Amino acid sequence: MTDALVAVRDLAVTFRVDRGTARAVDGVSFEWRKGEVLGVVGESGCGKSTLARAMLDIVKPAAGQILLDGSAQNGKASHAEISRRLQMIFQDPYQTLNPRMRVRAIVAEPLKVQGISKSEHPDRVRRALEDVGLDPERFSERYPHQLSGGQRQRVAIAAALVLEPDGLVCDEPVSMLDVSVQAQILRVLTDLQKQRELALLFITHDLSLAWTLCDRICVMYLGRIVEQGTATDVIERPQHPYTQALVTAVPVARAGGGGRRELLTGELPDATAIPSGCRFHPRWPRRFEPCDRVDPPLLAAGAPDQLAACLLHDPEYSPGA
């Protein structure tokens, strides 16, 4: 498809650990479209951060392809292009900024790495800082320890955007920040997305946040995408039992709250020992024959653009069909 900024095809990432091989990303295909706000949600350990790191060529995939604008990215030559076109910000703005560099040097670093002429640096750094709402006069000469958490995250965003990338991957960008500061940072990101047609990929375990911000959502479970669709469809009419369980677990900040509900039991299984058949079946009380044997692919479910990897949507097996 032509409007895909990044297309991921059958991606797998594995890690060697003491217990064996962890299949952190285990066969994932999806598209991140130009200018789109895409959410990847799931519990910790589901592989969502590994997926993002593989897309940015930070970890090497064991199998599969990552296509940037339709061309496959392998080998060293493309790494520079990936970092020019795609950038990433992380959860902890306290750990990602070099404590010994001034703000202007931090923001100029990507320009230096990309070999952009030094004469351009001051102007571009100033513009990047203004774009994230930091006054260059006040902040250029500061060190990270002289900044608040929100200001640090703004500096991280400025450094990520100074190369004017097409896509920005945000790995839990606000989960360490206070509520009122969270809203400010999200506003900066969404304003930039609109002004520049910047594509955003939000990696988060916060479903309310994904629902509020994203055009589309992919739900990950144990290395796989188990459901995808528009944010409204996925959150309001989830078609996979796991998504349904996640949505029910979200506390609601409203009068009346959420009331009593059926919760998932147990914890996310170990990625070194992925259950047979559907990987979600041991945690689903209403599993049926043959959930423990057949591994369901993403199947059409619910709305036109919605897919869910559950045998409920396979007419051959579904007990309801």
Place this chain on the structure above:
Amino acid sequence: MATPLLQVSDLHVSAGDKYIVDGVDLELQHGEALGLAGESGCGKTTTALALMKLLPGALSQTGTMTLNLKGSDEPINLERRTETGMRYVRWRHISLVFQGAMNALDPVQRAEVQFDEAIRLHSPKADSAEVNARTEELLSTVGLSKNVGRRYAHQLSGGQRQRVMIALALACNPSLVIADEPTTALDVVMQAQVLQLLERLRERLGLALILITHDLGVLAETCDRIAVMYAGRIVEIGPVDTVFANPQHPYTKRLLETMPSIGAKRGLADPIPGGPPDPGEPPPGCRFRPRCPYAQEICERDDPALREAGPAQAAACHFAPWDEWPEEGLSAAWKAGATG
């Protein structure tokens, strides 16, 4: 009305001449769940530590804190207790579940050793069979099997550690559990499990609960009443449903509006500009004034006290109760915005 379990009056916590907690009054009924909400630095954790008299040496506290236990006519005046006297209160009557269970569990001891300590504090003469039975009972109360007791903290998942912490807090059958951000480090699924557990325990054991969190959604689901703190003060307090449906302090209102919430309107509301003041250095007049869209002249001059703003609801705002919130005429300071 029945005698409340806990009465806190005019609680101040200071570091030198700076007041980190600046006049907090609270009442908590037996079996009630109160949520203490606010951003980091607003004094909510400091308030909790002051209730247990566990403040670090550099901080000092004043004010009265009275505990009225069931079946006892003698109120316990916590503020008069010495360190030794407080040891009798901690864990037995009030226990604390800390934020970040990883740091609160002893990394070089198996979980059961820590249960052993807590149980013997309550019943020093218990033999090991009794201690084992009680450990198993406590673990099963929080949905863990007894072999979890054999493990070290690093062998437990985040959710398991938090459950162990809760089980430890229950070891001496306290009347009040204070839980400080008990679910912040957890995923939604685990968070929902821990919250449901706290709610069930509260029903079964008749516990009172003070839940400290910045997550208003968590409060809405778990608590009967909510107290919103800002810069060392309670700025709004009332029944959860009332406060969420009809907030009476601009800070509460704006916080609720900026929280993404499934089922509410999609898209981002205008964020609250700026950040909270440094602890102990509030601006003159109303503490929220520099960030308040509705601030007027009086707000710069006078520091508003909590005033009645609805049934059982109070807000520290000159204009409370608000009949309606003005759409236009937002103050210039607010429009100019600020960077967090």
